[in-house]
Amino acid sequence: MSIFYVIIGLILLVVGGEFLVRSSIGLSFKLSISKMVIGMTVVSFATSAPELLVSLQAALDGSPAIALNNVIGSNIANIGLVLGITALIGPIAVSKDFYKLNWPVMMLFSLVLYYFLWNDSVLTQLEGVILLVGLAAFLFVLIRSARKEDVDVEEVDDALASIGYGKIFGWLLIGGVSLYFGSEFLVNGAKDIAQNMGISEGVISITMIAIGTSVPELAASVIAAMKGEKAISLGNLIGSNIFNIASVLGLTAIIKEIPVTEAQILSRDIFWMLGFAAALLLLVFLPKKFILNRFKGVFLFLGYVLFIYLVL
Numbered sequence: 603m604s605i606f607y608v609i610i611g612l613i614l615l616v617v618g619g620e621f622l623v624r625s626s627i628g629l630s631f632k633l634s635i636s637k638m639v640i641g642m643t644v645v646s647f648a649t650s651a652p653e654l655l656v657s658l659q660a661a662l663d664g665s666p667a668i669a670l671n672n673v674i675g676s677n678i679a680n681i682g683l684v685l686g687i688t689a690l691i692g693p694i695a696v697s698k699d700f701y702k703l704n705w706p707v708m709m710l711f712s713l714v715l716y717y718f719l720w721n722d723s724v725l726t727q728l729e730g731v732i733l734l735v736g737l738a739a740f741l742f743v744l745i746r747s748a749r750k751e752d753v754d755v756e757e758v759d760d761a762l763a764s765i766g767y768g769k770i771f772g773w774l775l776i777g778g779v780s781l782y783f784g785s786e787f788l789v790n791g792a793k794d795i796a797q798n799m800g801i802s803e804g805v806i807s808i809t810m811i812a813i814g815t816s817v818p819e820l821a822a823s824v825i826a827a828m829k830g831e832k833a834i835s836l837g838n839l840i841g842s843n844i845f846n847i848a849s850v851l852g853l854t855a856i857i858k859e860i861p862v863t864e865a866q867i868l869s870r871d872i873f874w875m876l877g878f879a880a881a882l883l884l885l886v887f888l889p890k891k892f893i894l895n896r897f898k899g900v901f902l903f904l905g906y907v908l909f910i911y912l913v914l
Contacts, residue, residue: 604798607791612814614784615652619818621777623648624762628770631763643741650845651777652815655785657854660807663789667804667864668811670725673850674867674875675812677712677843681878682906683813684820685839689899691827694836696892701883703747704840707740709879711847716872723862730855737848788814804864808871809910836894843879874909881905 626648630640653676660668688694711733718729788811796806819842854860862868885898 604791604794607787608795608810608814611784611786611788611791612817614780615656615788615815616818618777618780618782618784619649619652621773621780622651623777625770625773625777628762628765628773632767632770643745646841646845647849649818649842650849651781652784652818653846654850654853655781656788656811656815657850658857659785659789661854661858661860663793665789665793665803666860666862667802667867668789668792668807669854669860670719670851670862670867671804671807671871672811672815673846674871675808676816676846677875678808678878678909679812679816679906680819680839680843681882682902682909684816684823685836685882685894686899686901686903686906687820688823688827689894690896690903691824691899693896694827694894696836696886696894699747700836700840700886703744704837704844705879705883705886708840708843709876709883711736711844712876712879715847715851716868716876719862719868719872723868725851725855725860727856727859730852730859733848733852734856737844737852740844740848802864802866804867804871805913809913871913878902878905 626644627640630644635644653672657669657672660666660672685694714733714736715725718725792806792811793803795810796803819839823839851860881902885894885901886892888898
């Protein structure tokens with residue numbers, strides 16, 4: 603029954619996330635927000651909603667290990683699993699923004715999160731505020747630089763500009779309800795599985811839950827790669843990792859402080875997240891430079907398989 607709850611929860615999170623993205627984009631067009639700003643802010647926040655609801659639900663239910671490892675595991679999966687599989691389908695071109703802005707910011711947020719947790723074994727409300735302020739500063743720089751370069755955001759569907767308010771709020775309602783019940787089912791099912799199998803909630807969240815909440819990114823990246831839109835995947839995944847730490851954990855910590863309840867989060871799990879982030883930079887600058895080819899995709903994917911094997 604617990605596995606059934608997990609599966610239903612994952613399905614509801616995927617459905618809820620899709621409806622929330624569509625309604626958010628439609629509403630943003632109604633408010634005359636530019637397509638570029640929608641893509642860099644509204645879409646990013648909306649696609650982080652599954653992680654946010656799961657982490658918040660877990661924190662409120664007294665399962666902080668799930669709240670933390672949901673984000674840590676999702677960030678590992680985005681690079682090792684999602685990016686690895688996407689690169690296997692076809693080589694991914696890496697733009698200069700990767701090493702000038704996106705990767706350094708992702709690494710900075712990752713190191714700041716490690717320091718906050720290592721310092722006193724709790725992510726406090728103040729630290730949550732700091733993460734959100736840092737995210738706002740990053741978005742300001744990102745949007746400003748994009749305007750200078752006249753960047754077009756491909757993941758924003760222009761057709762959503764013409765939908766009515768009725769459909770927008772209908773989608774918003776469906777998305778919100780699906781995300782709420784999806785997170786409820788997923789967290790409760792994962793906790794039951796952990797208890798029945800005699801393993802920690804942290805292990806369940808960094809594997810099963812993390813992979814589940816990364817399914818939308820995997821689907822979007824694979825579809826983009828198969829269509830030949832190779833510039834989309836890397837930027838989206840790096841952005842997702844930044845939003846996971848800054849918005850998901852930031853907002854969750856503000857509502858309820860997140861203590862470190864399982865030692866392996868600081869002694870093992872977070873170092874895997876930092877390691878995958880560092881390895882990505884090395885792979886970008888190794889021959890061939892600024893290309894993530896199939897060989898590098900195999901390396902990332904096998905690294906993720908090794909991580910899952912060692913964690914379990």
